[in-house]
Amino acid sequence: DIQMTQSPSSLSASVGDRVTITCRASQDIRNDLEWYQQKPGKAPKRLIYAASSLQSGVPSRFSGSGSGTEFTLTISSLQPEDFATYYCLQHNSDWTFGQGTKVEIK
Amino acid sequence: EVQLVESGGGLVKPGGSLRLSCEASGFTVSNGWMSWVRQAPGKGLEWIGRIRAKIDGGTTDYAAPVKGRFTISRDDSQNTLYLQMNSLKTEDTAVYYCSYRPSWGQGTLVTVSS
Numbered sequence: 401d402i403q404m405t406q407s408p409s410s411l412s413a414s415v416g417d418r419v420t421i422t423c424r425a426s427q428d429i430r431n432d433l434e435w436y437q438q439k440p441g442k443a444p445k446r447l448i449y450a451a452s453s454l455q456s457g458v459p460s461r462f463s464g465s466g467s468g469t470e471f472t473l474t475i476s477s478l479q480p481e482d483f484a485t486y487y488c489l490q491h492n493s494d495w496t497f498g499q500g501t502k503v504e505i506k
Numbered sequence: 507e508v509q510l511v512e513s514g515g516g517l518v519k520p521g522g523s524l525r526l527s528c529e530a531s532g533f534t535v536s537n538g539w540m541s542w543v544r545q546a547p548g549k550g551l552e553w554i555g556r557i558r559a560k561i562d563g564g565t566t567d568y569a570a571p572v573k574g575r576f577t578i579s580r581d582d583s584q585n586t587l588y589l590q591m592n593s594l595k596t597e598d599t600a601v602y603y604c605s606y607r608p609s610w611g612q613g614t615l616v617t618v619s620s
Contacts, residue, residue, distance in 0.1 A: 401570075434607075434608075436551075438551075443603055443610035443611065443612055443613055444551065444603075444610055445610075446607070446608035449608065455608060487550065487551055494553065494556070494567055494569070495541060495543075495553035495556070496553065497543075497550060497551040497552065497553065498550075500550040500551070
């Protein structure tokens, strides 16, 4: 089974800050990685697919990078509506989610 | 537009059974790979299993915690995905989502408690 290690588990940031979240896969998953945003009581929403492709309708301040085993989600300038929990998902072999990163207001 | 609507959640005793439904619109369930994902209260997302498209054999895969207890199936005439859950445990308490990437349903809550 492929394990996904996501860090940090939480972070505090201010509006306008640059935020980076990392996921590491236990084996090569090529670019079979997606990033999701989840707000309380809501279903996850896909932000990034194929590691670096922006989902239609998602603001360009979100970006993804990486391939193989190391992946990054970056929010270039944090907005009030971005305070949420973020998950990576590998779909190279079955699905595995990262543990999640809660982005909170500083 | 793809829409997924789950139903069938509720309160069930340990050892009991429950069947969840996921009614799809905007696409044909037999043509897609569909998954079930759950989220225990205050916890992260956990993949439960999937069913492949009919053209890819329609076979299923399951995560270890539910293998042998949960079964994923679909009814093409109803365009609906199902999750049959047997031998339920308290640790199965969660919101259950169906997904046809990138779309997700709104989730249905399953509570396993005596």
